[in-house]
Amino acid sequence: MSESTYDVVKVDLSDGRDYPIYIGTGYSEEQAAEMLSSHIEGSKALLVTNDRISPMYLEKYESLIRQNKEVHTLVLPDGEEKKTMEVLQLILDKALEVGLDRKCTFLALGGGVIGDMVGFAAAIYQRGVNFIQIPTTVMAMVDSSVGGKTGVNHPLGKNMIGAFHQPQCVFIDTDNLSTLPDRELQSGISEIIKYGLIRDADLFEWLEENMDSLLKRDALALRYAVKRSCENKAEVVKADEKEAGVRATLNLGHTFGHAIESGSGYGTWLHGEAVAIGTAMAASMSARMEWIDQGLLKRTYDLLEKANLPIELPLDSPMNQATFLKYMAADKKVANGKLRLILLKGELGNCEFTGDFDEGAMVETIDNFVAECQGAAV
Amino acid sequence: MSESTYDVVKVDLSDGRDYPIYIGTGYSEEQAAEMLSSHIEGSKALLVTNDRISPMYLEKYESLIRQNKEVHTLVLPDGEEKKTMEVLQLILDKALEVGLDRKCTFLALGGGVIGDMVGFAAAIYQRGVNFIQIPTTVMAMVDSSVGGKTGVNHPLGKNMIGAFHQPQCVFIDTDNLSTLPDRELQSGISEIIKYGLIRDADLFEWLEENMDSLLKRDALALRYAVKRSCENKAEVVKADEKEAGVRATLNLGHTFGHAIESGSGYGTWLHGEAVAIGTAMAASMSARMEWIDQGLLKRTYDLLEKANLPIELPLDSPMNQATFLKYMAADKKVANGKLRLILLKGELGNCEFTGDFDEGAMVETIDNFVAECQGAAV
Numbered sequence: 028m029s030e031s032t033y034d035v036v037k038v039d040l041s042d043g044r045d046y047p048i049y050i051g052t053g054y055s056e057e058q059a060a061e062m063l064s065s066h067i068e069g070s071k072a073l074l075v076t077n078d079r080i081s082p083m084y085l086e087k088y089e090s091l092i093r094q095n096k097e098v099h100t101l102v103l104p105d106g107e108e109k110k111t112m113e114v115l116q117l118i119l120d121k122a123l124e125v126g127l128d129r130k131c132t133f134l135a136l137g138g139g140v141i142g143d144m145v146g147f148a149a150a151i152y153q154r155g156v157n158f159i160q161i162p163t164t165v166m167a168m169v170d171s172s173v174g175g176k177t178g179v180n181h182p183l184g185k186n187m188i189g190a191f192h193q194p195q196c197v198f199i200d201t202d203n204l205s206t207l208p209d210r211e212l213q214s215g216i217s218e219i220i221k222y223g224l225i226r227d228a229d230l231f232e233w234l235e236e237n238m239d240s241l242l243k244r245d246a247l248a249l250r251y252a253v254k255r256s257c258e259n260k261a262e263v264v265k266a267d268e269k270e271a272g273v274r275a276t277l278n279l280g281h282t283f284g285h286a287i288e289s290g291s292g293y294g295t296w297l298h299g300e301a302v303a304i305g306t307a308m309a310a311s312m313s314a315r316m317e318w319i320d321q322g323l324l325k326r327t328y329d330l331l332e333k334a335n336l337p338i339e340l341p342l343d344s345p346m347n348q349a350t351f352l353k354y355m356a357a358d359k360k361v362a363n364g365k366l367r368l369i370l371l372k373g374e375l376g377n378c379e380f381t382g383d384f385d386e387g388a389m390v391e392t393i394d395n396f397v398a399e400c401q402g403a404a405v
Numbered sequence: 406m407s408e409s410t411y412d413v414v415k416v417d418l419s420d421g422r423d424y425p426i427y428i429g430t431g432y433s434e435e436q437a438a439e440m441l442s443s444h445i446e447g448s449k450a451l452l453v454t455n456d457r458i459s460p461m462y463l464e465k466y467e468s469l470i471r472q473n474k475e476v477h478t479l480v481l482p483d484g485e486e487k488k489t490m491e492v493l494q495l496i497l498d499k500a501l502e503v504g505l506d507r508k509c510t511f512l513a514l515g516g517g518v519i520g521d522m523v524g525f526a527a528a529i530y531q532r533g534v535n536f537i538q539i540p541t542t543v544m545a546m547v548d549s550s551v552g553g554k555t556g557v558n559h560p561l562g563k564n565m566i567g568a569f570h571q572p573q574c575v576f577i578d579t580d581n582l583s584t585l586p587d588r589e590l591q592s593g594i595s596e597i598i599k600y601g602l603i604r605d606a607d608l609f610e611w612l613e614e615n616m617d618s619l620l621k622r623d624a625l626a627l628r629y630a631v632k633r634s635c636e637n638k639a640e641v642v643k644a645d646e647k648e649a650g651v652r653a654t655l656n657l658g659h660t661f662g663h664a665i666e667s668g669s670g671y672g673t674w675l676h677g678e679a680v681a682i683g684t685a686m687a688a689s690m691s692a693r694m695e696w697i698d699q700g701l702l703k704r705t706y707d708l709l710e711k712a713n714l715p716i717e718l719p720l721d722s723p724m725n726q727a728t729f730l731k732y733m734a735a736d737k738k739v740a741n742g743k744l745r746l747i748l749l750k751g752e753l754g755n756c757e758f759t760g761d762f763d764e765g766a767m768v769e770t771i772d773n774f775v776a777e778c779q780g781a782a783v
Contacts, residue, residue: 042419070741116490123561128739151529153737154556154567155647178532183501189532190568269533359531361506363448 048197064095066195069130076136077105108293118148132157138164139171146177150192160197165215169256174264214299222259228376279369280306286354303336312392313371340400426575442473444573447508454514455483486671496526510535516542517549524555528570538575543593547634552642592677600637606754657747658684664732681714690770691749718778
């Protein structure tokens with residue numbers, strides 16, 4: 028743990044498009060104002076948040092930015108089901124109404140939904156303006172705010188419309204997690220577990236030891252988990268910004284998980300909850316194919332459960348084999364009609380992104396999870 | 406003139422993203438099919454056109470592509486007023502409905518509106534898929550299809566929402582111009598005149614000699630003018646892909662022109678017509694500031710008139726000083742609140758992109774053009 032108020036993780040990209048992730052607690056007002064404005068190139072900013080975050084943090088950040096810049100604000104409705112092109116257009120309308128030009132900066136204050144939408148709006152406003160991420164959820168801090176994936180959902184699939192657009196910086200204050208609902212906290216932890224499973228055995232083991240501290244929001248534990256996750260994310264994004272290969276491994280559990288989210292109706296599951304079930308499915312399938320041993324499968328299930336995350340579909344789930352296969356066929360990782368999955372392989376901390384797997388094992392895994400939720404044994 | 410069926414102008418970009426512009430006539434079916442499919446990376450394509458082009462060329466290109474690839478088609482309503490986010494979403498809907506994945510290719514068959522919308526759809530579909538431009542108008546062949554500017558209009562301004570997204574190739578068959586209405590032909594010529602004014606005195610002089618051949622659609626003249634324009638565009642785009650500087654000079658007459666388009670209501674003017682009046686205004690303002698001499702101003706007016714292009718606002722124009730200033734203030738070239746213009750300076754073929762001009766001369770120029778359309782002398 029550093030002695031300074033904050034740590035910096037750098038995201039190294041080609042063409043000098045590097046940017047910092049600041050991960051801190053107890054920033055002074057002056058310090059935060061200075062840090063944020065140093066990443067706002069132009070004189071004008073648009074600060075966007077949702078109606079859940081707004082009463083808690085909008086005024087604080089608005090006044091921080093106003094110390095050095097002209098700032099406009101916009102409050103959007105909260106929720107994954109609001110991550111649509113229609114809601115995104117409210118951002119573009121606002122920017123044009125207040126006369127923001129190409130040199131302006133958008134700021135996203137909130138969780139993954141706000142970050143994805145504001146980032147995408149910044150990507151397409153006047154063919155691209157700068158933006159800054161101020162994530163307020165664990166999910167956004169450890170995953171969605173870093174790496175430049177932006178977008179909105181489409182009735183036919185999650186994140187189907189979007190762009191790669193990197194922020195100028197990611198500004199994380201883990202103090203803001205004090206107001207996060209437990210369910211949201213746990214949802215974010217599922218992405219931290221993901222880094223452990225796909226590439227960071229030490230982090231996985233640390234989580235096995237420290238999950239209780241994390242759930243109790245111990246400040247040091249939160250900051251360590253967020254920093255370590257950002258380091259993992261930054262390394263992967265550096266190696267493969269546009270997801271031609273290794274970046275896809277960050278989608279462990281997401282192909283099953285997106286199908287569960289889309290098939291259950293937005294609002295049923297938080298993203299990380301659906302990913303947790305999806306991760307259990309991916310691990311189960313990996314074990315079924317004997318790519319990992321039963322010991323690792325059990326540790327995966329145990330850690331997810333320790334984080335109070337679901338590892339199976341509930342009894343009333345509308346998911347069935349057909350629903351899974353339909354949504355999985357529309358996954359963005361499908362290439363020329365061939366589905367590709369991220370599966371665990373070998374020792375803890377290793378995985379493979381591949382279209383070369385046993386389809387029978389995939390269908391059996393789906394059937395098994397579906398049967399459980401229908402009360403039958405397979 | 407080359408002896409082969411077609412010429413190739415290469416657009417050199419960083420990171421090996423080079424792509425060819427093919428400019429030809431009389432392609433054999435086999436040749437065209439082969440050329441197009443060689444630029445379609447995946448196995449599936451979506452061919453998009455409008456309801457004016459569709460009866461003439463859709464079947465032809467659909468069958469060419471079908472020789473080697475699976476092809477879906479979509480016909481959009483024609484017109485600049487249809488260049489909206491709502492119409493763009495029809496492309497995304499269609500792509501998802503027919504199950505196109507990230508490896509697919511979109512093809513834009515039509516003029517600037519279709520090219521801009523299909524290119525933008527390709528930029529944001531699943532965070533970016535390949536696309537090919539098949540321009541069918543002079544405007545699209547010499548300007549909008551080359552260089553990767555894509556986007557849609559917003560009620561508060563033209564092309565305010567969009568992305569830089571380069572095509573895999575631009576496939577030009579000047580035979581397709583045989584069905585282009587005269588007004589559209591002339592509209593496209595205004596962009597050719599632009600290249601002459603800003604950077605290519607030889608082309609300007611060639612136009613002074615050969616405008617009649619061009620208006621009569623002489624095959625050699627058309628091909629020469631298209632090729633020469635593409636060479637100019639490719640050089641500028643290579644030097645400044647994202648319009649940090651010199652690329653903005655391609656907007657000669659466009660700041661005034663966009664104001665005229667937006668202020669007169671879409672459908673009143675073709676883009677090139679509005680640009681022609683805008684070019685007359687930019688030249689007039691340049692002369693007013695004594696950046697060019699009266700001789701060059703006269704040659705500019707004469708060449709525009711020779712192309713049957715408007716050089717003044719009509720008597721019933723709703724444009725006034727306030728309308729001009731309002732729309733010009735929303736121009737994408739405004740930076741930190743400061744309007745920047747492209748003005749002619751010095752000998753034929755030279756211009757400057759600058760915020761450092763006499764604002765009085767700008768207002769006087771606007772007043773002068775507005776007064777003319779109101780029948781008064783200034």
